[in-house]
Structures are given as structure tokens and as C-alpha cells.
Amino acid sequence: MAQLAVGVDFLSEFGRLQSPVQKKTKEALAKFQEHTHAGMHLEKLANVRDERVRTIRIDKFWRGVVIAPETGDRFTLLRVLPHDDAIAYAKSHKFTVNEVSGALEIRDVAALEQLTESPPAATVSESKRLFEAVSDGDMRKLGIDPQVLAVARMIIDEPMLDTITPVLPEGQSDVLQGLAAGMTVEEVWSDIVAPRVPAEPIDTDDLVAAVERTQGRIALVDGPDELLALFEKPMALWRVFLHPSQETVAYRPSYWGSAQVTGGPGTGKTVVALHRVKHLVTNRELPANSVLLTTFTRGLAEALDRDLAQLLDPEQRQAVQVLNVDRWAHGVVRAEHGTIVMAYDDELRERARGAADALDAPFTPAFLLEEWRQVVLANDVRDEAGYLAAPRRGRGRGLTKGQKRTVWAVIERLTVGLRRDRKWTHLTIADEAARLVAARERPPFRHVVVDEIQDLHPAQWRLLRAAVPLGPDDLFLTGDPHQRIYGNHVSLRSVGITVGGRSTRLRINYRTSAEILHWSLGVLGDIAIADLDDGLDTLTGYRSALHGEPPTLVPANSPAEEARLLAAAIDEWRADGVDPGDTAVVARTNWFAKRIRRELADHGIETADLHDPSRGPDALRVGTMHNMKGLEFRCVAVVGVGQDSLPLPQAITSVSEDPVRHVLDVQQERCLLFVACTRARERLRISWSGNRSDLVPSTLTPQ
Template sequence: MPKLGIDKDFLRDFGKLERSVQDRVAEVFAKFEQATHAGLHLEKPNNARDPRFRTIRIDKFWRGVVLAPETGDSFTLLKVLPHDDAYTWAERRRASVNTATGRIEIRDGVAIDATLPELARMADQAPRRLFDDTADADLRRLGIDEQTLAFARVLTDVIQLEAAKVFLPQNQWDVLYGLAAGMTPEEVWAELGVAPRREPYDAEDIAAAVERTPERVVLVEGPDELMEVFRHPFALWKIYLHPAQHRVAHAAFNGSARVTGGPGTGKTVVALHRAHHLAGLGAGPVLVTTFTSTLSASLEAGLRLLADSAQVRDSIEVRHVDQLSYQIFAERHGRAAILRDKEEKDIWRRVIKRLDVPFTETFLAEEWRHVVLAQEVTSAAGYLEAKREGRGRGLGSRQKAQVWQAVWEFEEELRRRRVWTYETICVEATRLLGERADKPYQHIVVDEAQDLHPVQWRLLRAAVPEGPDDLFIAGDTHQRIYNSRVSLREIGIRVAGRSARLTINYRTTAEILAWSLGMLHGERIDDMDGGLDTVAGYRSQVHGRPPELRGLRVQKDELDALAHKVRQWLDAGVDPGEIGIAARSNMLADAALAALARAGIPARSLAKASDADGVVRAGTMHRMKGLEFRCVAVIGVTEHQVPASSAVTPAEEDPVTCAQDLQRERCLVFVACTRAREQLYVSWHGTASPFLSGFTI
């Protein structure tokens, strides 16, 4: 029975075809077994550089290009193009096996040959060449073949290499780009994600190479699987792994492990594949968790696409941490009354008034959450000895006694009312898990880990037995958008020696990434394990337009300009569902929706719409977390709105907390800007935010 693979990049192309063509492609390849068995419809182009390329008729206008093995029955669909374009594409290209990685490669040999003479002429006149300091032996060891080696040797500028991305074999281009970026051959090899071999791979075994390239080829068995792929082309395109990601997702660890990386480096995709891999081992139930319901829903949708059997699907649970803690709590205590934010502030105010202590309700609430609960303090003596790192306001013994009395009164009021906060439910759920010999999960995968509070981490630690592959943690502290800070070591989660860092951004253009990173320049950001994180080495291999910055006089002008910008994107062919608008407040996001409605542009709130709705979406910067769009407008980046005054502790009250709040607000804008894949538009009215001070394009 023939096996059919679908090239990952064709999934993106398929999503852009007209529906009638999509239906015809699905119909033809659903009957592919009969076509190949009978030898019908597969035609060999007359002038093809690679004798294994075939074309197949879709209709009178469209043809598919298929890679067919010289022996065996493994076929790969590479392209669907208009008739003449399909033949031209097939005639120019050649498939090969990378002898270092064993993966399938496709190259445009005509383009390489045509470009080489002019590059050689320029190289003869240049004082240096791009890879003068790299030996041929190192390049060959990294999978560079003779044609690409000859090409690399005449390069004099990285710009030439970037232009060659469209026709060089992808794996080999990645190697050259990494070396050009200053990586050592050993560092480049690590990013290839393959184990070293004594013998090179068989350069002629195309079928085996396809099997070894899951990050590029989707293998399907039968028409049902094929139809499922065609129903979700864009989603599947986004969940396939780069080799470096694949290595992390499928590794075996003798304890907890962590993957870090900047925005767009694929941490969430790695987390999804990690959960799928662990569930496939059959060792026990796997929990996939994060900090909000919106993100957990997104993770669940991704896992539905990945799960290839009912057994794997049934082995994975997806729920956010508060949902998990409430479930464990409710099993023992039943339903709980949750204290609302306003009610909590009212209690703190009454405690302050009753005790006549010199603290604000904000200070006491933060001290309770980030010292008392975070360090499991249960007594006055314990509070006197507690570390208060990150709490800028120093407290003497008398003041600590006053704070502890206020905390005791607050907690006593919760007990008297029989009400709970999300944190206290989590603490109680952790206690209950500690009493159990059996743990509910064998493995836990955590996404967006940087935003979890210490009490939530203790819950997760208590929910899985310590052992191999117990906790897998994905996060980036540069994208922390809430107050929580933690040292994993101090709560019993050890990841030393089992951490991987992803550095290649697959979503955002180099121009958008570099500009957005500038917003965090000079910030000292912790790594959740007692050290500092870094953005050194983060890079994007995709280039595009620089961000567009625009200041307007008043808010109405800014909203009118936003509507005009969105109209420009739509007129340029951008799908409405690929446009996102981020604002610091719900009020401004609603104003943006109203401005778009006045301009006749269909738009909905991020809270009420999804990818499938096909409309422009607007929401808060917090709501943008975990999403991506072709084009993003970040609006209202205005003095007094960004940073939001209500989110920043006054410096005179606590200078350290003030600095942390400002850093968090910077990270929030950074997150919003890096949701953009291709175009970023940033606007303000009146005076620009201080975060934009000194920025240039």
C-alpha cells in the first residue's frame, strides 16, 4: 500500500488555494493508492534534473508535484501549482539526502548554478570571504555537500546568504547561517538535533530520509488521515518541529527538565510534542497545564491535532493550574466561595483601620502573597526569619510584628467568612496531595511557566512523583506579564544540567524582533533558578519591513489612523483573521473596535472570537499572550497609559517593587509587539510612552 507524505510547506500553500481547488486536491489524493497502483496520472517531466520527480493532474489548470522513489511505494506531495509552473518547478529542483542528518532536502539547482558565476566574480575582488575561517572538513561534517560548499566558498557577505535561502537546501542553509552568525561548528551541530554517526547516511535512500524528517514531512495512512490534514493545514504547519526542537521534545531526562527561549522560538510547540511523546510511552497520565483558561484551550486544540490515537488522547489532560487546584480541593471540601478582588481590598482596609498600621492595602496584599504564601510562612517567628528579597521596603522587627498581626487578622477573617482566594485553595490542594501516597499524574508539562506563583509550583510538585521525566517546564522570563517570581530550586524542582535554550525565532521578522528586544535593553531579568536570563543569541532568519511608529495629536486621530492602517493591510490581501490589535486597557480595545466598525471593517473582541471567525480581533496586551498574527497594531502606547499607573507601585512606597512593576509593563509591551509575524504598527497620541524613548527605526 503506497505511503503518502505531505511537505510541511505545502500545508501553508494549501490553505491559500481557492476552496474548489482544495476540494479537488483532496479528492485526487484520497484516491492516490489507486492512481499509483495503476501507474496512471503520474508523469515524469521531460527535462527534470531529478528523475524521481513526477507530476499528477489535479484539473485542467492545476498539477501536483510528487517525489516518487526509484523503488518502493513512499511518495511525497511537494507542491500544487498551475500547469506550466508545476513543470518548471519540477524541472529546476533536485531532492537529496543530507549525509550528516539523514534528512530529505530540496534545492533549486538552476538558481544555484545561475548565481555562482557572479558571486565568484565578486569574491575575486573582495579582501575576505564569509567562511574563510571555517575548514572544508567542518562544513562537510555538518552536512554541507559539494554543490553547496562551492557556493559557500564564494560568499562575501551575509546578505548574499540570506538571499540564497529560497534555493539552498534548508538544513544546509541553517548550518551556514549559524556559522555566519558567529556560532562554532559544535554549537551548530547541537542545533541540528541529531546524534553523531560514524558512517554518513545513504545519499540514495530517499524513502528512508523522508521517514527521518518528521519536522518537514507529514506522513498519512489512508484517506481519513489525509482529510484530517487538509482540514487543518495552517494549524498543522505551525505545530511541526525544527530538529533542535524535536531533540528536546523527545529526550529522556532523569528528573525535571526545562526549555527556555524568546518569543517565537517554539517553546509551546515543544511542550505539546513533549506531552504527546510522554503519553505515547504509556507510563501513566500526563497533565498539560498553564496559568490561564485561554492558554489551556489553545494547548488543548494543538494536542487534538497531534494525538494520533485514542489511547494517547485519553492519557493527556489539559487544565490550567487554578482549575486543577479547585478540582482537588472540591473532592474533599465541595464547592468554595471565592473572594473577589474588591472584597479582598475591603478586608485589608478594615484591618489597617482597626490596627492603625502604617501600610497600604496594596503593600500588605503583596507581602502576604510574595513573602508569606510564597515561603509557606505560618507563624510570627517564621515571618521574622523570612527572606524579603525583591521587597524594596525594609522592615524592622516592630514593623514586621505589625505586618504579621495584619496578615493574621486577614487570614482569620477569611476563615470566619469561610471564603477562599485562588492562592489559599492552591495551598490547601497541595496539603491534600501531600497526604496521598498515589499521585494523580506520572508526568506534568508546564507552558508559560514564568507566570506561575510559588504556591502553584508546589501544587504541581506535589501532583507528580519525583522521578524520570516528572516535570517538563517551558517558559521565558522576558515574557513575564504577572507579578509571580520563583526559584525552582527552593521549591524542590531541580533542572540543573537538564535545561535547553532555543534561540531561533520562527515567527517574527528579524526587524521586528530586534526592535522589540530594544525595549528590554539593560533590564536584569531572572531565570527562575537563581541566575539571570539573557537574550544573547536570539535571532530570526526571516527578514521583512521595519516596524512603523506613528504619533498622533489626540485619541480620535490615533483611532482613525488605525482604521486606515487596517484597511491598507486588507487591501494588500491580508486575511482579516490574521490581523490583531493590542491595547493596554479593555476600554481602548473597545474604542478600537468601534473605530473599525465605523470604517466598515468587521472586527470582534479577542475574548469573543477565534482564528476560525475570520475577522480582525482586538483585545488587551494580556489577551494577546500565546497568539500570533501576520500583522499587529499596538495602540495607545502613550504617556500615563503605558506603563499603566494602576499597575505600578509608587517608588516612595517600595522602590524595588516599583522597578519590578515597570519591568513587567515593559515585558507586556514586548509580548504584544512580538505577536507580529510580518508587520508591526505602534501608535500613540499626545506624548509617547517613556518605553519608546530613544527608539529609532
């Protein structure tokens, strides 16, 4: 019986094929189980670069491109394309094994030969070269072979590299992109190359072994049932596959303490967290609910739970408890104190105003509440002496000792009133839960895995630190400071967590096209982003492995026109084969999102909330930028990005009240827009009415 491996390019393309072609593709590939050339319509071509290439007939107009082994029965499906395109692809490409990584490489030999035989005119007139500081020896050490090296020596700048990248073998392209982004040879080796180097010797003639080593880009399918599952949810299932750099981190036998994984959007941090859970439960005998997999919001926790079900069998799943931090904290406090009654923002502002008025304190409710959250609760302050000594990280307005005493008196009056009335906030619940868990004789978990760590408050960190005993593999943390959208800043050391020597950065985006990513990075500008270890985070070397359409900027004269143009764009996406459920419309506020839903309904477009699991693929998703965290869609429309809406005025502290907080608030709005834009896999559309927000880069010509 023939065995089938499936390339990621095919998986990403399958969902875009028209339904009849999808059906015929399934039928044709199912015949691999028969292992008869006649049944599969497997055809050998003349005048090819690689004698192992074949095409498989899908129908009269479509063909698949397949690598056939010289021995054995492991076939690899790479692409499904229109007939002539498939023939051209098969004839121009060659399949090799990298001498350093042992991975399968797919190279456009015809294009590479044309580049070296007829170099671009710019390379003749320009003497400076992009990689002139990197020796041939270092290039070879990093896995750059002679053919690619000849091309690399012609490249004069990064735009030229971006143009050539699609014809390069992917692994070698990653190396060149890393060097171009400013990474040293040593950094490229440790971050990109070393994780891919196999323990066993490499046979460059053994294509089957290379396929098995390339599971980050090729899925090995075991039988017809798994093949059908891959077709039903190609991108959802692909999310739980690992690339080599991710696999090294997720399946390291053990960390001798806490470990941290950071990286930009789409680099696979969540996938790494899921696989770390799998490693923990697979290699140890663990009792039920002894591993906590947690994150910031309930919606993200539900997504983690769904993805985990694809990785673990039912018995393994019993060892893992999946809850967002607030939900777990609520359960701990409710078990001790009974029913919880929440105090939300409006009530808190009134209580803060009343406490300040009672003491004739000249501070606004906004300032007092932020001081309470970011200084008192963040530093676990219990009395005036503790407050006077506490660091005020991120608080720009300086206070004299006398002013601090006044502020403490107001905050104490506020918190006494809340306790008297048995009212809670999410942070006071986390604070109390941390105290209760720390007082237990034994922590409740053996291992804790945390995703989206950048948004957690120090009170929540204290709870997580108390949840697991100090020791090997206690905490495994994943996140991206550039996606911090809730204004919480923390030093892990300050909450008893150290990750020295156990921190890894992922640099390759496997979700968003390079064109969308490049534009989205412009949203961040030149702002400095604090990491979680008393330093600054960097996106040096961060890049996309994909190419596609650039974002579209769409101004409108009125909100009604913006909605009409949006509806027309959605209709175009649907005509191109994009399911409504794989499309998202995103706004800054709930109010704007609800208005857009009404206006789209007037245009006959059915919508659903972003996190509504009851709605199927026929409903387009609508929600806020905050709720987009952790999600991805083929097409994303970000609406209402006008000067009066972003930054959201009520989310920005005035310069007069706190100049440092003002800068951080604007930075947070930039990060929020960045998160929303980087949820798009293929198409990103930005629209506004009136004047465009200053946060929107103008590097593209509006349409």
C-alpha cells in the same frame, strides 16, 4: 497507489491561495490515489538541475512542484505556485541528502552558483569574514557541504547572511545562523545538528529515506482522509508536527527526574509538551487521569485540550487530565472546604488599608499586598519568625527588623480577616491546595506536564510538586522567561524541583518571520531576564526560519483616526485572502479592547473575543495582550501603544516606593508587548494616537 508527502512551505501557502485555487489543488492532489501520470498531469521538464523534479497541473494558471522518486511511489509536494514561477522554481532547485543529518535538502542551485561566480562587491573590498574563526573541518562536521561552504566563506556580516539565507538549504542555514549568533561549534552540534543525526547509516542517494527523516519540515500523508484533514486545517494540524530538535526532547525514553525546555516565542515549546504527553501515555500502561497536563490560564488549557485531541486516540486521552493550575487548585480546596467566595483586588486593597490604619503602619496597600504575595506566600511563611528570616527576592525597598515586625502584624491582621470571612484569593487557594495534596497518602498523578511555566507563583509550584511523587519523568516543564507577564519570580530549587542536566533550549522560531522577530526583540531592549534556576536567561542563537514583511508602525492624530486606519488595514488584509478569524487586534487593557470593538463595528467589521470558541472564521478576534499568550494569527494589529498607555501607569510601582519593583514592572510591560507582537506569523501592525510609547523601537519609519 501513490503516497504523498507535503512540505511545510506548501502548508503555509495553501491558506493564502484563493478559494478556487484551493479547490482545484485538492482535486489535483486527490488523483495521487489513482497513480496515473495522465490523471495527475505530472510533467517532466527539460533543462532542470534535478532529474527527479516534476510539476503537477492544478489549472491553466497554477502548478505544483513535486519530487518524484526514482523507485517506489512516494511523491513529495513542495510548492503550489503560479505557472511561470513553478517552472522557474523547478528548474533552479536541486534536492539532496545531507551527509551528516540525512535530511532532505532543498537548494537554489542557480542562486548559489551566481553568488560564487559573481560575489557581491562588498566581499571584494572587505577582508574580514563572519566565519573566519570556524575551520573547514568544523564546518564539515556540522553538515556544511562544499557548495554552501564556498558561499559561507564570502559572508562578511549578519545582514549579508540574512540576505543569502533564503537560497541555502534550511538545515545548513540553521547551522550558520547559530554560529553567527555567537554559539560555539560545540553548542551548534549539541543543539542543532546532533538531534537530527539518525542512528542508521546515511545513503545520500536515497531520497525517499531522507523524506521520511525530514518530518519536521515534511508531513507524510496516509491516505485521502488524512490529506483532506491537512487541507481543512493546514496550520492547526502542522502545529502538532515536530522538528528533529523538538522530537529528541519530547520522545526521550525517560528522564531520571524533572526536565525543563525553554526557548523564545514560536520555538515549539507547547508542541513539545503535547508530544511528551503522547510519549508518556503511548509507552506505559496508565490508569485514567494519571497524567496532568496543565498551564497558567483556562484559555491556554482549552487550547492544549484541542491540540491534544489531534495526537491521542480516545483510549489514550482517558489517561490525561487537562486543567489550568487555578482550576485544579479550586477543585481541591472546594472538596475540602465547600463553596469558595473570592476577594478581588479592590476588596484586598481596602482590607490592606484598613489593617494598616488599625496598626498605624506607614505602608501603602500596594506595598503590603506585594509583600504578602511575593514574600509571605512565595516562601510559605506561617509566622513572624519565618517572615523575619525569609528572602525578599525582587523587593527593592529595604526594611529594618522593626519595620518587618510591623509589616508582619499588618499582613497577619489582613489574612486573619480573610479567613474569618471565608474569603479566598487565587494564591491562598493554591497555597491551601498544596498543603492538602501534600498531606495525602499518595500523590494524585504519576506524571505532570506544565506549559508556560514562567508565570507560575511559588505557591502554585508547591502544589505541582506535591501532585506527583519524586522520580523519573515526574515533572516536564516548558516556558520562556522572556514572556513572563505576571510578575512572579521563582527558583525551582526553592520549591523542591531540580532540572540539572535535564534542561534544553530551543532556538529556532517556526512561527514569526525574521523581520517581525528582529523588531520585536528590540522591544525587550538590553534588559536582563531572570530564569527559573537562579541565573539569567538568554536568547543567544534565537532566530527565525521564515522571512516576510517587516512590521508596520502607524501613528494617528486621534483615537478616531487610529480606528479608521485600522479598519482600512483590516479590509486590505481581507482582500489579500486573510480570513477575519486569522486576524487579531490587541490592546493593553480590556477598556481599550472594548472601545476598539465598538469602533470596528461602526466600520462594519464583525469581531469576537480572543477565546470565544462559538464564533467562526468570519469574526476578527479582539482582546488584551495578556490573553494573547499561547495564540497565533496570520495578522496582528497592536493598538493604543501610546505614551500614556504603555507602560500602563497603574501597573508601575513608583521609584520612591520600591525602585527594584519599578524596574521589574517596566520590564514586565516590555515582555507583555513582546508577547503580543510575536503572535504574528506574517504581518504585524503597531499603532497609536498622540506620542508613541517609549517601549516601541523606532528602527522602522512610521507610515
